[in-house]
Amino acid sequence: MVDAPAGHLLAPPRPVRSPVLLGWGLLLGAMGVGLMLTNPGPAAFEEFAGGRLTALLRDELCREDGLPLMLRLVIQDCPAMVEAQRPVLGRLAALQTRRRNLGLLSLYSTSLGGQQVLPRWRLPHYEALTLAVAGRFVVLRASENSPDGDRERQAWMPGGGP
Structure with a gap:
């Protein structure tokens, strides 16, 4: 039984602190602070998105039928x-992205492309949902709609995608 302070006959009992619970609480708190400190910000996303878009555009534009003939002759x-x-x-991706900062992690929703570039040439439209946590980016969902509408690719990429 817990002793009541002098003058208080019915004082509330003092909580019994378990070292194990205290240890787990401190560990979880430290992990939470660590995740908050390593939650990648917009500048890191801009760098990540630049690399992803470069790879996507290289695959899309630099193949045999990727560019119109006149551009292939010039480039x-x-x-x-x-x-x-x-x-x-x-930078373009950052301008077309909405970030939801949840403290421990962030979700980035990006939608870009689809613009008419030349009279008969339209850029593909890309959409992606990216998770940012612990200094890393993981593409959760990505889709591409071709400019002529004849194909649509969707991918669920738990490993970060292509």
Whole structure:
């Protein structure tokens, strides 16, 4: 039984603290603080998105039928041209992204593309949902709609996608 302080006959009992519960509480608290401190911000997302978009555009544009014939004649090194646009693509993605900061992690929703570039050439439309946690980005869902509407690719990418 817990002793009541002098002058208090019915004082509430003092809680019994278990060292195990206290240890787990401290561990969970430290993990939460660690996740909050390593939650990637918008600048890190911009860098990540620039790399992802560079890879997507290189695959889309630099294949045999990716660019119109006139552009293929002018552009000598398509992969290098796309790679040079990495910072611009990252910034474009950041402008077209909504971040939901949940403290321990963030969710980034991105929707971009679909613009008419040349009279008969439209960019593909991309959408992605990305989880940012512990200094990493994981693409949870990504989809691409082709400009002519004849194909749609969707991917669930728990490992980070292509």
